[in-house]
Amino acid sequence: MKNRFSAAILVLMIVSAALALRLAPYNYASQDRDAAMAPSTARHVTGTDELGRDRTVRVAAALLIGLAGAAAAAAITTTIAAGIGLLAAFSPSWAAAILMFVSDAFLSLPWLFLLMMARSLLPLTASPLETAVATFLVLAAFGWPACARAVYRGATALRSAEWMIHGHACGLQPRQLIRLHLVPHLRPLLLPQFLICVPVFIVAEANLGALGLGVGEPMPSWGAMLLELDNSALLARSHWVFLPIALLVVVLLILESFTTEVENHA
Amino acid sequence: MVFAAAGTILLVRFAPGFFSDAREMDTKYAPGARSEMQADNYRQSTWLIASQEAKGWLDGDFGQSRQFGVPVSELVGARIRVSALLLAQGILGGWLLAICGALPISGLRSGRLLWGLPFTVLLAVPTAAMATACILAETGGPVLVLSLLIAAREFKFLSGLLERAWRSPHLLYGRAQGLSWHALVRMHILPNAAQQLCALTTLSIVTALGALVPIEVIFTVPGVGQLAWSAVMNRDLPVLIAISLLMACVVGVAGMISKDIFTLEAA
Numbered sequence: 161m162k163n164r165f166s167a168a169i170l171v172l173m174i175v176s177a178a179l180a181l182r183l184a185p186y187n188y189a190s191q192d193r194d195a196a197m198a199p200s201t202a203r204h205v206t207g208t209d210e211l212g213r214d215r216t217v218r219v220a221a222a223l224l225i226g227l228a229g230a231a232a233a234a235a236i237t238t239t240i241a242a243g244i245g246l247l248a249a250f251s252p253s254w255a256a257a258i259l260m261f262v263s264d265a266f267l268s269l270p271w272l273f274l275l276m277m278a279r280s281l282l283p284l285t286a287s288p289l290e291t292a293v294a295t296f297l298v299l300a301a302f303g304w305p306a307c308a309r310a311v312y313r314g315a316t317a318l319r320s321a322e323w324m325i326h327g328h329a330c331g332l333q334p335r336q337l338i339r340l341h342l343v344p345h346l347r348p349l350l351l352p353q354f355l356i357c358v359p360v361f362i363v364a365e366a367n368l369g370a371l372g373l374g375v376g377e378p379m380p381s382w383g384a385m386l387l388e389l390d391n392s393a394l395l396a397r398s399h400w401v402f403l404p405i406a407l408l409v410v411v412l413l414i415l416e417s418f419t420t421e422v423e424n425h426a
Numbered sequence: 427m428v429f430a431a432a433g434t435i436l437l438v439r440f441a442p443g444f445f446s447d448a449r450e451m452d453t454k455y456a457p458g459a460r461s462e463m464q465a466d467n468y469r470q471s472t473w474l475i476a477s478q479e480a481k482g483w484l485d486g487d488f489g490q491s492r493q494f495g496v497p498v499s500e501l502v503g504a505r506i507r508v509s510a511l512l513l514a515q516g517i518l519g520g521w522l523l524a525i526c527g528a529l530p531i532s533g534l535r536s537g538r539l540l541w542g543l544p545f546t547v548l549l550a551v552p553t554a555a556m557a558t559a560c561i562l563a564e565t566g567g568p569v570l571v572l573s574l575l576i577a578a579r580e581f582k583f584l585s586g587l588l589e590r591a592w593r594s595p596h597l598l599y600g601r602a603q604g605l606s607w608h609a610l611v612r613m614h615i616l617p618n619a620a621q622q623l624c625a626l627t628t629l630s631i632v633t634a635l636g637a638l639v640p641i642e643v644i645f646t647v648p649g650v651g652q653l654a655w656s657a658v659m660n661r662d663l664p665v666l667i668a669i670s671l672l673m674a675c676v677v678g679v680a681g682m683i684s685k686d687i688f689t690l691e692a693a
Contacts, residue, residue, distance in 0.1 A: 265433065267632075269670060269673055269674055270633075270636035270638075270673055270677075271632075271636050272636035272637070272640070273636060273639060273654060273669075273670075276639060276654070276658050277666060277670075359550070363550075363552045366552040366554065366555065367552050367553055367554050369554075370552070370558070370644070371554070371639070371640055371643060371655060372659075373658075382552075386554055386555050386558065389558045389559075390558065395562065405555050405559075408550075408552070408555070409547065409550045409551055412549075412550035412551075413546065413547065413550045416546065416550060
């Protein structure tokens with residue numbers, strides 16, 4: 161019931177954001193130079209930023225880009241983790257030890273530091289779309305180690321299950337065993353991993369963006385919207401500046417509730 | 427640590443932006459010097475960088491910072507104390523807050539979700555936003571932000587751990603026998619949870635090290651996190667490698683201490 165309510169709010173937010181983008185007379189990059197840093201008006205309901213860009217449109221775009229990017233990155237990272245975890249579980253012990261050593265080495269460095277380092281080393285002249293894709297790909301590329309460990313543990317436990325031994329005795333190839341038996345049994349483990357990754361990636365993108373290493377301007381993102389809070393002139397004119405952070409917290413709380421529900425269920 | 431250093435070199439060397447040196451855009455350099463820098467960047471192979479770095483470490487030399495032009499050891503050494511103090515205060519504050527929240531809340535029969543809501547909300551606020559909010563409200567500082575972040579993360583694990591502990595049969599028996607709450611916590615819960623708490627401390631260090639960068643940048647604290655940010659913005663490879671080694675070393679030592687405590691406890 162609680163989960164359905166959260167899902168309904170999230171769907172409502174996504175539909176509203178899509179409608180706002182579709183119906184608004186401006187796009188997220190359009191500048192209304194006569195209304196820079198404007199408070200709430202009939203033309204710009206939640207005001208504008210320092211370049212006169214409509215805040216409603218930018219927040220709507222940031223919501224959709226953040227959710228879509230984080231979900232895509234989470235899907236990629238879960239797939240990589242599943243691949244590495246399964247490979248380690250069905251490899252000789254030395255290969256498994258190497259794979260788990262690599263994942264431990266990744267875990268031994270703070271994640272945000274790794275992300276920051278990788279993201280900052282991209283070319284200085286990348287387009288906004290390229291920076292967005294790069295940011296989420298970097299998140300996906302560094303998010304797998306913890307998840308891979310969980311998959312490895314799960315797959316190792318399942319490897320010695322009776323039905324696996326039975327399948328093996330019946331002549332099933334390792335590939336068939338993985339596809340027909342292991343992956344369906346690992347699904348309850350992979351779904352929480354995916355759901356955990358989505359809010360984590362949204363927060364990481366916001367932190368990277370606040371450090372100037374996230375999605376490039378003029379493409380809106382949670383990180384870029386947080387940077388508005390540094391503008392004291394903007395803060396003095398309108399309280400709508402706090403709208404992005406308020407929405408971000410609501411979105412993260414909803415995603416967190418999904419994670420908790422799935423974890424409890426598992 | 428060697429893996430972390432090798433990974434950093436590979437990551438930096440094969441990143442598409444490795445050849446774009448920020449100094450090439452600096453007008454204080456003559457066009458000839460800028461083209462020389464570019465040519466110098468293109469001459470650097472992975473093996474050359476790795477062998478130079480390894481040779482330097484053996485001599486106790488971490489190289490020279492590309493952006494500041496001073497030895498890396500001098501640059502990092504001056505900032506370690508600031509960051510270490512911030513980390514220690516933040517982790518201590520965070521753990522105190524988490525324990526003070528989790529201990530009474532985990533023992534409640536109902537309303538745990540409601541009482542734990544402040545920690546859940548804190549978990550949903552990005553570090554950068556929390557730091558900016560503190561600056562806007564002109565209250566708190568880097569220690570408070572780090573403490574709140576650690577408290578939010580650890581509360582989730584701690585409350586789960588303690589909830590399970592409260593439901594264990596020997597505690598139910600103790601409660602039925604009329605043992606006080608304080609006695610149960612002191613004699614049963616904390617000693618039993620000590621091993622897991624030690625493991626969680628290692629996680630706290632990793633979390634705190636990650637949060638160090640946005641916190642130090644936003645609050646302009648002259649620590650290792652701020653230096654790391656400055657190094658990544660300027661592609662300062664020697665500083666990046668030194669900081670990666672330092673972070674891997676801190677996490678490794680914390681992990682080893684945690685494991686040793688486990689072994690001692692088991693013995």
